[in-house]
Amino acid sequence: MTARATEDQELVNRYLSGDVAAFTELMSAHEDRVFGICLRMLRDREAALDATQETFLTVFRKANRFGGRSAFSTWLYRVAVNTCYDALRRTRRRPTDPLPEHTDPADPSSEDGFASADVRPAIEDALAALPMEFRAAVTIVDLEGLALQTAAEMLGVPVGTVKSRVFRGRKLLAEQLGNLSPDAGLPRDEP
Amino acid sequence: MNDHDLALIAQLADGTIDPKDEPAARALLESSGEARAEYDAQLTALAAIRAAGPALLSPVERSALRESLITQLGLETAPEPQPARRRRAVPWGGLAVAAAALVGVVVLAPLLSLLSTGSDSASDTIAGALEAPAADAPAATGAGDAGLPAEERSAPAETDDQDAPLGALPAQTTAPSPAALFFDGLPYLGTIGVDELPELESELQSLSIDDASQWRLSLAGRDGAAESEAPLLDRFFARDGCAAAIPPGFAGEAVALAEVSNVTVVIYRLEPSAGAGGPVLLLVELDTCSELAGSAGGG
Numbered sequence A: 001m002t003a004r005a006t007e008d009q010e011l012v013n014r015y016l017s018g019d020v021a022a023f024t025e026l027m028s029a030h031e032d033r034v035f036g037i038c039l040r041m042l043r044d045r046e047a048a049l050d051a052t053q054e055t056f057l058t059v060f061r062k063a064n065r066f067g068g069r070s071a072f073s074t075w076l077y078r079v080a081v082n083t084c085y086d087a088l089r090r091t092r093r094r095p096t097d098p099l100p101e102h103t104d105p106a107d108p109s110s111e112d113g114f115a116s117a118d119v120r121p122a123i124e125d126a127l128a129a130l131p132m133e134f135r136a137a138v139t140i141v142d143l144e145g146l147a148l149q150t151a152a153e154m155l156g157v158p159v160g161t162v163k164s165r166v167f168r169g170r171k172l173l174a175e176q177l178g179n180l181s182p183d184a185g186l187p188r189d190e191p
Numbered sequence B: 001m002n003d004h005d006l007a008l009i010a011q012l013a014d015g016t017i018d019p020k021d022e023p024a025a026r027a028l029l030e031s032s033g034e035a036r037a038e039y040d041a042q043l044t045a046l047a048a049i050r051a052a053g054p055a056l057l058s059p060v061e062r063s064a065l066r067e068s069l070i071t072q073l074g075l076e077t078a079p080e081p082q083p084a085r086r087r088r089a090v091p092w093g094g095l096a097v098a099a100a101a102l103v104g105v106v107v108l109a110p111l112l113s114l115l116s117t118g119s120d121s122a123s124d125t126i127a128g129a130l131e132a133p134a135a136d137a138p139a140a141t142g143a144g145d146a147g148l149p150a151e152e153r154s155a156p157a158e159t160d161d162q163d164a165p166l167g168a169l170p171a172q173t174t175a176p177s178p179a180a181l182f183f184d185g186l187p188y189l190g191t192i193g194v195d196e197l198p199e200l201e202s203e204l205q206s207l208s209i210d211d212a213s214q215w216r217l218s219l220a221g222r223d224g225a226a227e228s229e230a231p232l233l234d235r236f237f238a239r240d241g242c243a244a245a246i247p248p249g250f251a252g253e254a255v256a257l258a259e260v261s262n263v264t265v266v267i268y269r270l271e272p273s274a275g276a277g278g279p280v281l282l283l284v285e286l287d288t289c290s291e292l293a294g295s296a297g298g299g
Helices: A005-014 A020-042 A044-062 A071-091 A120-130 A132-141 A148-155 A160-180 B003-014 B021-030 B035-054 B059-072 B092-117 B120-136 B136-145 B178-183 B194-206 B213-223 B226-232
Strands: B251-258 B264-270 B281-285 B292-297
Touching: A005 A020, A005 A071, A020 A044, A020 A071, A020 A132, A020 B059, A044 A071, A044 B059, A071 A132, A071 A148, A120 A132, A120 A160, A120 B035, A132 A148, A132 A160, A132 B035, A160 B003, A160 B035, B003 B021, B003 B035, B021 B035, B136 B264
Parallel strands: none
Antiparallel strands: B251 B264, B264 B281, B281 B292
């Protein structure tokens, strides 16, 4: 068990013992990464904030049932991914709901690149074009930097499947980035 | 390009390649234009990913998120310290054997029959098999929440307006809905939001599953025997990692996901092709892509 995992387990125990400070420490350790996963999967800042909140509510409410079979972070991120899948499924089921027409951040201060580097439009659009399973794998492994084994546990698939999705996802991403480039679709000058 | 070559090229691009594989990868690059193009694509994607930077909460968002959670979790005032919950010792070995036997007899046998024939009669048999133990094997229904205090086993599913203090689940005052029964005792709801319970209930009822406790039973039975039964079932579903084929002649959609212990299950509604009978509701373990149980439906 890693130092982070051990520390998380201790924080969960403290939280269950009524130590509110442990809540803050767990949030500080994981809230950005959960939000990052949700933002890249959902492509909408408001939806990502909602999913982040729902994820932490689920995890803190069920913390007393966390069995410790895997790292707390793996469990947390898996709940985040599932929450995002659920949000996407709800969106698909309710086609009359208007889809966001823009991705302006809900909080204007988040436009500050230092305080909150938002998803760059080009890669955001390219990611959006990827099938969900590829988008999730690229987001978790390449953008969030989580280990392949952790990603496999989060997604509930073998490590080899994660690798394949990441590699193929990158290829699709490159194709999309090419299609989205300003020069795409324009006739090239003949030499 | 095959998977092996793709992996070599991709790992060369992202720097994770095993040193002993690097000569082979570079030789591939030299000899194959397709490999070179793949390498360039990987580099392009990685450069864009690295340029993207982290997605962070703004200070205002961070503060609002924490305040909202503190309110909804009832943490405004520090609760009295209480000892961490401890799971009651459970004889998992014995439960696993008993559950395996139970599932083998009442679920798997007719299920395998269904898999081999796809007949309506087999489906009917499954429905009966799933219902029968619910009445005469109450001990098995608790496996999904084994180890939890009795008061928790009977607690209804949480809702957003049930913000009881930490560790105190709300008392059950009305008869739970079938959907609430279904989720009662699950360690956590992986992808089902509480706001979807009515929708799920409606779905279950539309599928003539008005007694959701039978599914709870089948989940509980499966819980203790996941490892031993998985190899017996080789039908897979094209969802997430379940990359093999959907059963011939069927199309459908996942209608619910949940976690039972460390096993993820999906309730998968299948729509029989025209003129074909068979199951309309299946439980699938996503970790192994194995079908857990099926229920007779419209076929």
